[in-house]
Amino acid sequence: xRFLNRxxxxxxxxxxxxxxxxxKVFTKYKSEWERCxxxxxxxxxxxxSELPRExxxxxxxxxxxTTNSTDHQLTARQACAIESxxxxxxxxxxxxxxxxxxxxxxLRHWPHFKxxxxxxxxxxxxxxxxxxxxxxxxxxxxxxxxxRNSAYQVSHLSDILRYAVLYKYxxxxxxxxxxxxxxxxxxxxxxxxxxxxxxKRFQSINGAVLRVSDEKGRELIHMLxxxxxxxxxxxxxxxxxxxxxxxxxxxxxxxxxxxxxxKCENFDILPIERCYAIEGYQWYKFYRESDTDLVLKSTKDSxxxxxxxxxxxxxxxxxxxxxxxxxxxxxxxPLVYESNTEL
Numbered sequence: 423x424r425f426l427n428r429x430x431x432x433x434x435x436x437x438x439x440x441x442x443x444x445x446k447v448f449t450k451y452k453s454e455w456e457r458c459x460x461x462x463x464x465x466x467x468x469x470x471s472e473l474p475r476e477x478x479x480x481x482x483x484x485x486x487x488t489t490n491s492t493d494h495q496l497t498a499r500q501a502c503a504i505e506s507x508x509x510x511x512x513x514x515x516x517x518x519x520x521x522x523x524x525x526x527x528x529l530r531h532w533p534h535f536k537x538x539x540x541x542x543x544x545x546x547x548x549x550x551x552x553x554x555x556x557x558x559x560x561x562x563x564x565x566x567x568x569x570r571n572s573a574y575q576v577s578h579l580s581d582i583l584r585y586a587v588l589y590k591y592x593x594x595x596x597x598x599x600x601x602x603x604x605x606x607x608x609x610x611x612x613x614x615x616x617x618x619x620x621x622k623r624f625q626s627i628n629g630a631v632l633r634v635s636d637e638k639g640r641e642l643i644h645m646l647x648x649x650x651x652x653x654x655x656x657x658x659x660x661x662x663x664x665x666x667x668x669x670x671x672x673x674x675x676x677x678x679x680x681x682x683x684x685k686c687e688n689f690d691i692l693p694i695e696r697c698y699a700i701e702g703y704q705w706y707k708f709y710r711e712s713d714t715d716l717v718l719k720s721t722k723d724s725x726x727x728x729x730x731x732x733x734x735x736x737x738x739x740x741x742x743x744x745x746x747x748x749x750x751x752x753x754x755x756p757l758v759y760e761s762n763t764e765l
Contacts (some may be wrong), residue, residue, distance in 0.1 A: 447600060467489055469547060470517075470519060470549040472547075473517070477656070478593075479593075483507045483606075484593055485503070485516070485517070485518045485519065485596055486518075486595075488521045488526065488579040488580045489525070489576050496529055496534065496535075498765045499599065499729060500598040501755070502728075502758045503537045503598050503755075504516060504518055505544075505754075505756075505758050506602040506691075506755045507602045508538070510603065510604065511602070513607065514543060516541070518582075519554075520548050520549070521550075523738075526547075534761070534762075537757040551564060551583075553582075554590075560582065563651050566728050571656060571658065573657060577659060578656070581650075581662045581666075582650055585647050586647070588643045589640055589643045594633040596631055598731065599729040600729070601727045601755070603727055603753075611690040613636065613689045614689065614691070615628070615671065616628060616692045616726075617693055618702075619694070626665075627664065627667045628663075628664045628667065628698060629667045631725075632667075644668065645670045646667065646670050675689070695721075697724065697725060697728060698715055699723075700721065705733045706734070706737070708729060709734070711745055712743075714744055714745055717746035718750075721746075739765060741759070741762070741764060748765070
């Protein structure tokens with residue numbers, strides 16, 4: 423009998439341990455979406471809501487990090503993109519928004535960011551989705567939770583939240599794989615996006631670089647948000663990104679075919695060489711020595727250089743290589759370049 427009771431107690435103990443373990447795992451990996459949606463009880467000194475409004479609305483430059491995974495790390499190249507924006511625009515505030523509090527806290531002390539935080543105009547901020555979409559046409563739509571089960575949640579949130587930020591605050595939005603090589607003060611266009619492709623049978627405008635600075639620009643962003651609400655499909659990757667930007671600008675400008683450079687209603691569609699001089703399918707040219715001169719010549723009139731992280735993220739390059747990316751990085755993100763042996 424004693425042996426039987428002992429066995430029962432052991433089984434009960436094992437079950438309790440298993441229950442405790444499952445509970446801990448469940449708690450640790452609670453849905454990132456839920457944690458982002460709720461108004462966090464954790465108070466952070468550098469939360470986005472704590473940033474003085476005059477810094478946000480004074481033609482700021484925005485980057486948004488929407489990766490939910492807590493083991494995600496931003497790369498040296500992404501740090502380079504942030505530094506280049508601040509380095510080339512010392513008179514502008516550069517605001518980097520993190521969707522998850524864990525990534526924010528950890529990356530706030532990551533070596534790359536210790537370097538770039540030497541720039542007084544760089545602000546790293548944590549945000550939640552409710553705060554960012556409040557007082558925009560997306561507020562109620564986001565509450566319904568269409569994006570919650572998206573197969574492309576990171577990409578979809580990136581598209582949706584850039585529209586929300588520009589609608590709410592105006593400014594310049596840049597993807598984290600875009601290097602700034604021209605200061606905004608030298609760019610005469612107040613509202614603009616750039617052609618990505620301009621072929622006979624296919625034309626596309628990318629939203630990786632998107633600037634809005636007045637009511638006419640916000641009118642276009644409102645149209646993009648309306649487009650998201652009307653056509654969103656969680657199974658389709660690109661429909662609310664470049665495809666939507668291209669469709670809306672065609673309607674906004676009332677043109678069937680996009681020209682190399684188009685101006686309409688105080689919004690400018692800039693030619694390919696301003697932002698996407700090296701096209702996506704040629705991304706490898708940034709990292710190949712035989713293409714260095716070609717890339718530097720192609721980008722000499724660019725405002726921004728898009729590195730196509732989607733294709734190139736796994737490609738690491740030593741600083742000893744005379745490749746175009748190293749030349750650009752040494753000039754436009756000097757602190758990140760100097761503090762890394764490879765990028």
